[in-house]
Amino acid sequence: MRLEDKEVIKQTIKDKLLSNFGKRVDNASNDELYRAVALMVRDKIMLDWSTTIDNIQKKQPKTLYYLSAEFLTGKFFETNLTKMLKRDIYREACLELGVDLDELIAEEPEPGIGNGGLGRLAASFLETLSTFKYPAFGCGIRYEYGFFSQRIEDGYQIEYPDNWLRDGSIWIVERPEEEVEVRFGGKILEQWQGGRLKVRHEGYESVIAVPCDIPILGYNSKCINTLRLWKARSPEEMDFAAFNRGEYIKAFDKKIENEAISKVLYPDDTSCEGKKLRLKQYYFLVSATVQSIIKNAKGVYPIGELPDKVAIQINDTHPSLVIPELMRVLMDEEEMSWEDAWDITIRICGYTNHTVMTEALERWSIDLLAQILPRIYMIIIEIDDRHIHQLNRVYPGQRDRIARMAIINYGQVNMANLSIVGSHCVNGVSQLHGEILKRDLFNDFYTLYPNKFKAITNGISHRRWLLQANPKLSSLITEAIGDSWIEYPKDLIKLREYCNDKPFKDTVAGIKEENKERLSTYILMHTGIKVDPKSIFDVQIKRIHEYKRQLLNVLHIIYLYQRLLDNPNEDIYPRTFIFAGKAAPGYFRAKLIIKLINSLAKKINNDSRVRDRIKVVFLENYNVSLAERIIPASDVSEQLSTAGKEASGTGNMKFMLNGALTIGTLDGANIEIMNAVGRDNIFIFGLTAEQVNYFYKTGSYDPRKIYEGNMAVRRAVDALIDGTIGIFRDLYGYLLYPEGSMADCYMILKDFESYRDAHIQIDRQYRDPSLWRTKSIINMANAGVFSSDNTIENYNREIWHLSKMDM
Ligand code: 26Q
Numbered sequence: 001m002r003l004e005d006k007e008v009i010k011q012t013i014k015d016k017l018l019s020n021f022g023k024r025v026d027n028a029s030n031d032e033l034y035r036a037v038a039l040m041v042r043d044k045i046m047l048d049w050s051t052t053i054d055n056i057q058k059k060q061p062k063t064l065y066y067l068s069a070e071f072l073t074g075k076f077f078e079t080n081l082t083k084m085l086k087r088d089i090y091r092e093a094c095l096e097l098g099v100d101l102d103e104l105i106a107e108e109p110e111p112g113i114g115n116g117g118l119g120r121l122a123a124s125f126l127e128t129l130s131t132f133k134y135p136a137f138g139c140g141i142r143y144e145y146g147f148f149s150q151r152i153e154d155g156y157q158i159e160y161p162d163n164w165l166r167d168g169s170i171w172i173v174e175r176p177e178e179e180v181e182v183r184f185g186g187k188i189l190e191q192w193q194g195g196r197l198k199v200r201h202e203g204y205e206s207v208i209a210v211p212c213d214i215p216i217l218g219y220n221s222k223c224i225n226t227l228r229l230w231k232a233r234s235p236e237e238m239d240f241a242a243f244n245r246g247e248y249i250k251a252f253d254k255k256i257e258n259e260a261i262s263k264v265l266y267p268d269d270t271s272c273e274g275k276k277l278r279l280k281q282y283y284f285l286v287s288a289t290v291q292s293i294i295k296n297a298k299g300v301y302p303i304g305e306l307p308d309k310v311a312i313q314i315n316d317t318h319p320s321l322v323i324p325e326l327m328r329v330l331m332d333e334e335e336m337s338w339e340d341a342w343d344i345t346i347r348i349c350g351y352t353n354h355t356v357m358t359e360a361l362e363r364w365s366i367d368l369l370a371q372i373l374p375r376i377y378m379i380i381i382e383i384d385d386r387h388i389h390q391l392n393r394v395y396p397g398q399r400d401r402i403a404r405m406a407i408i409n410y411g412q413v414n415m416a417n418l419s420i421v422g423s424h425c426v427n428g429v430s431q432l433h434g435e436i437l438k439r440d441l442f443n444d445f446y447t448l449y450p451n452k453f454k455a456i457t458n459g460i461s462h463r464r465w466l467l468q469a470n471p472k473l474s475s476l477i478t479e480a481i482g483d484s485w486i487e488y489p490k491d492l493i494k495l496r497e498y499c500n501d502k503p504f505k506d507t508v509a510g511i512k513e514e515n516k517e518r519l520s521t522y523i524l525m526h527t528g529i530k531v532d533p534k535s536i537f538d539v540q541i542k543r544i545h546e547y548k549r550q551l552l553n554v555l556h557i558i559y560l561y562q563r564l565l566d567n568p569n570e571d572i573y574p575r576t577f578i579f580a581g582k583a584a585p586g587y588f589r590a591k592l593i594i595k596l597i598n599s600l601a602k603k604i605n606n607d608s609r610v611r612d613r614i615k616v617v618f619l620e621n622y623n624v625s626l627a628e629r630i631i632p633a634s635d636v637s638e639q640l641s642t643a644g645k646e647a648s649g650t651g652n653m654k655f656m657l658n659g660a661l662t663i664g665t666l667d668g669a670n671i672e673i674m675n676a677v678g679r680d681n682i683f684i685f686g687l688t689a690e691q692v693n694y695f696y697k698t699g700s701y702d703p704r705k706i707y708e709g710n711m712a713v714r715r716a717v718d719a720l721i722d723g724t725i726g727i728f729r730d731l732y733g734y735l736l737y738p739e740g741s742m743a744d745c746y747m748i749l750k751d752f753e754s755y756r757d758a759h760i761q762i763d764r765q766y767r768d769p770s771l772w773r774t775k776s777i778i779n780m781a782n783a784g785v786f787s788s789d790n791t792i793e794n795y796n797r798e799i800w801h802l803s804k805m806d807m
Contacts, residue, residue: 009093034107049224064136068315070119074624083217112146115268124461124788142212142229145264154599169191210290234258269584307347317415323422324379351419363412430648458648459791471633489787505773519633535574540638544583544590549644578620639664644689653786659776676782685758686751703744
């Protein structure tokens with residue numbers, strides 16, 4: 001049977017190649033081969049996909065709409081093969097045709113339509129939803145250009161456009177028959193008609209939203225949900241009047257302006273003020289989605305039943321205009337009363353917050369809103385008026401509190417407040433983050449609506465991060481404990497029995513070393529740096545941000561370097577420090593940190609006195625595929641955020657799943673990782689969130705005292721400006737003498753010493769391979785709770801209440 005299957009696969013690949021490209025295996029390019037095999041895989045998906053859509057149509061089960069400005073899916077080809085349990089047989093079939101499947105996998109352009117954790121989380125949720133057969137749509141924007149592609153030139157980050165759609169995508173199916181019209185600008189006229197206020201929208205501009213659908217497979221599941229990305233199309237191709245006047249370029253102005261809406265993903269740049277185009281993107285996503293939800297409902301069930309049929313999850317405030325948009329459609333088009341529409345809206349919507357950094361909380365100016373979305377603006381005013389009215393009753397005379405809770409304040413709309421008021425549930429993404437929302441950021445709202453607030457810890461797609469990214473380790477695990485962990489990740493706990501099993505431990509170590517060798521080859525090819533696979537691979541890969549404290553890591557490396565120069569015989573276990581990550585193009589300091597890492601790398605890697613005991617590597621263009629390559633090859637996972645600042649973190653979970661040990665602060669999900677593996681199997685350092693807060697509140701933190709009193713700190717910091725690695729005056733000033741802000745506001749110097757001590761522990765413990773392997777296996781064994789499978793069950797129990805489809 002298997003043999004026959006393989007023959008069929010081989011023949012079909014040949015047929016696809018011939019019919020699509022007029023080629024044979026021996027004269028086709030890798031790109032053509034990729035397309036041929038991918039088309040064949042897509043054919044196999046189509047039946048289950050359309051059955052899923054039909055089932056949702058016919059049976060109208062309660063369906064989730066997960067609204068997100070970002071979906072960081074990673075590539076689809078290999079993932080789809082894995083989900084269909086066909087990766088091995090396709091690999092063999094290709095091999096027999098003389099083709100290396102990995103080379104075809106490499107041909108697929110990666111859809112980079114997300115910044116980081118928030119987008120990746122959205123993608124992993126969809127994967128689990130399909131695996132569990134929960135009916136769901138991911139709703140987002142089909143950006144033509146994803147997150148910029150990063151190259152390092154002379155140590156600096158240089159940004160290039162990410163034209164991931166240039167050659168089209170095999171996985172996208174456009175559905176022009178389901179397009180909807182989205183309106184911007186214009187004027188709102190109100191008139192009484194038959195006893196109700198009728199709203200007329202005039203002089204608006206239309207943009208057509210075209211669905212670009214992508215099938216999202218579950219593992220071994222016939223349920224294939226849809227990621228619906230909306231693309232903007234101009235209703236008119238060109239302005240004929242202008243064309244006839246001979247103004248050929250101007251004739252296309254409107255088309256270009258309209259289609260710009262889905263042109264490019266904005267980088268997470270908290271310093272970048274609310275941009276008009278970004279607001280248009282968000283409304284475009286939200287309006288298209290709401291209209292398609294209502295279209296689907298109409299004539300099928302009474303609109304009043306919407307909350308039993310639909311759940312909307314708002315992924316951070318980016319799509320929070322869904323609240324007033326639902327109100328608009330229910331009132332203006334479905335002729336509902338305010339009260340009924342509001343009741344429905346609240347019951348449908350849930351809001352997930354992903355940050356406590358006040359500068360990252362979205363606010364939009366009312367002028368911009370009034371101009372671009374006049375009707376939405378009116379509705380927001382009314383939501384706010386009613387909200388303030390209620391607050392005045394509950395808190396008479398408490399003007400400060402009411403001002404903090406207002407939706408509109410100082411000429412701006414506070415999108416978090418709008419989201420809280422318009423949702424029945426607000427959740428944080430780790431236990432600590434949930435607590436901080438209640439106690440701190442949203443305390444006023446928590447006091448008023450204590451039952452609205454929940455904490456649901458993030459999760460990762462363990463099938464991508466282990467089964468797919470680390471196939472050898474996966475097979476070994478399956479040999480040991482069976483394959484139930486693939487569908488029941490908590491079964492990984494059975495690995496605990498093997499944590500002292502010598503042969504098992506040795507095999508795990510062998511696989512880790514193979515992965516490290518593979519990464520070493522990649523590093524050599526991409527940077528020219530030769531690293532030792534036997535050294536400790538110590539990895540910090542994530543967005544470059546002050547609060548994530550790559551600078552703490554760098555200062556510690558400088559410190560080690562200085563120790564080696566002081567004492568050439570210093571006994572330091574060989575280490576390779578690996579960094580990757582992008583900085584927002586407008587984030588000067590983050591970009592400087594990249595330059596610093598690269599300058600330090602150049603200095604250390606070429607200093608013969610170091611004798612290869614430490615190496616520093618910065619890998620360019622961090623994305624999902626690169627993470628899949630690095631994480632299985634890592635020994636140490638660096639999770640250094642200032643306590644209280646990282647809402648959750650999800651990279652930390654991917655590392656532990658692959659047997660790396662964490663060095664981290666008591667922040668976000670690190671705390672839960674510590675609780676899962678036990679204090680002995682993680683390296684915790686630094687201030688607690690409470691201590692950090694105390695310093696902020698009292699203003700008593702003084703990094704200059706630490707600098708003056710601690711020789712190691714002083715020397716490392718001085719190296720930023722003494723010319724050994726270049727001149728980084730801004731970073732020096734940032735730590736000690738900033739202009740107009742708090743010195744070392746993320747408390748790097750304060751945490752330096754305990755960070756160094758934790759690293760000394762790592763150095764010691766790594767020298768005992770048997771001990772290290774045990775700890776590594778304990779980490780893997782306890783990673784099951786951090787699967788998005790677990791997270792989705794929690795969301796479903798607490799918020800969505802979906803039922804599994806029977807298919
Ligand atoms: C802001 C302004 C202008 C344009 C874009 C943005 C923007 C874009 C993306 C702001 C924030 C984001 C993304 C934030 C994010 O990824 N947050 C992370 O979410 C993860 C999933 O919950 C958490 O694990 C991380 O702790 C959190 O930082």
